[in-house]
Amino acid sequence: MLRWFSLTLGTNATLNLLYYAGYLTMTVCYFYPMVLSVLISVKADGRFKIPNAEVMTDWARWIIGDEEFTDILETCVEGPVSDFMTKWPDFMQQQLDSRLVGKARGAVSRKTLERIYNVWFCGLMHSLRPKGWEVSIEPRAGSGYVDIRLRHKRKCTAVLIELKSSEMKEDMERDANQALKQIEEKNYRNLQGLPNIRTLREYGIAGCHFDSHVKGRYLELDGQNQWVEKDDPMMSVS
Numbered sequence: 001m002l003r004w005f006s007l008t009l010g011t012n013a014t015l016n017l018l019y020y021a022g023y024l025t026m027t028v029c030y031f032y033p034m035v036l037s038v039l040i041s042v043k044a045d046g047r048f049k050i051p052n053a054e055v056m057t058d059w060a061r062w063i064i065g066d067e068e069f070t071d072i073l074e075t076c077v078e079g080p081v082s083d084f085m086t087k088w089p090d091f092m093q094q095q096l097d098s099r100l101v102g103k104a105r106g107a108v109s110r111k112t113l114e115r116i117y118n119v120w121f122c123g124l125m126h127s128l129r130p131k132g133w134e135v136s137i138e139p140r141a142g143s144g145y146v147d148i149r150l151r152h153k154r155k156c157t158a159v160l161i162e163l164k165s166s167e168m169k170e171d172m173e174r175d176a177n178q179a180l181k182q183i184e185e186k187n188y189r190n191l192q193g194l195p196n197i198r199t200l201r202e203y204g205i206a207g208c209h210f211d212s213h214v215k216g217r218y219l220e221l222d223g224q225n226q227w228v229e230k231d232d233p234m235m236s237v238s
Contacts, residue, residue: 073128077150077159079234081201081216093210096120114165117207118147121163125150142187149193156198160188164206172206172213179204180215189219189227200227 072091075084118137125135125148136149141160148161162179166172183189183202194200203216218232 073124077133079201080232080236081218083236085214085216088214089212092212096210114163117163117165122148141193142190144186146188156196158194158197158200160202162204166206166208169208169211172208175206176204176213176215179206191225
């Protein structure tokens with residue numbers, strides 16, 4: 001674990017130093033003094049990578065701060081899907097920092113905002129690692145790369161999440177449906193990437209500044225190794 005202390009360097013300067021020293025292998029588009037600056041990849045394939053678990057753990061803390069969001073995240077991975085669909089929009093509206101997504105941030109395209117949502121969501125999901133969840137960011141899946149994949153080997157369950165940025169609030173439901181459809185069409189649930197997984201929760205999430213819309217489903221693997229959509233067995237607590 002790298003521990004860094006400096007009386008002279010601020011957070012941004014420290015992160016810049018680590019990046020240029022090669023310890024943080026990502027391309028930084030711009031910094032903003034929230035908890036950490038927003039990290040946007042400008043690699044040719046639009047993906048970003050943090051090279052090891054130690055850096056990834058600290059990076060997640062920089063993104064989400066010291067707050068605990070256990071309830072909403074456990075609902076995401078443990079279900080019921082319907083509860084997460086209902087609760088997430090209010091959570092995101094309350095917790096997402098206004099300095100990241102406001103029009104004054106000067107986003108050059110809808111893709112820029114989508115990457116901001118990806119970074120923020122990834123930071124949240126990495127806090128589930130101590131509970132046994134393996135978190136993968138843009139892993140190869142089927143014929144593409146799913147935004148976020150979570151697997152719990154002991155529980156034989158997984159979660160696939162595809163994120164979209166909508167131009168207008170009226171587009172969010174359509175875009176969330178498209179994100180969920182993309183998971184199926186690109187075969188992100190390919191069994192080769194989900195070994196020994198028997199149950200699956202999938203989410204398409206679309207955001208427009210502070211607002212969001214979630215579509216989701218619960219699936220089980222049948223005797224013919226086919227994914228079958230079913231009612232989420234987890235009881236609602238709302």
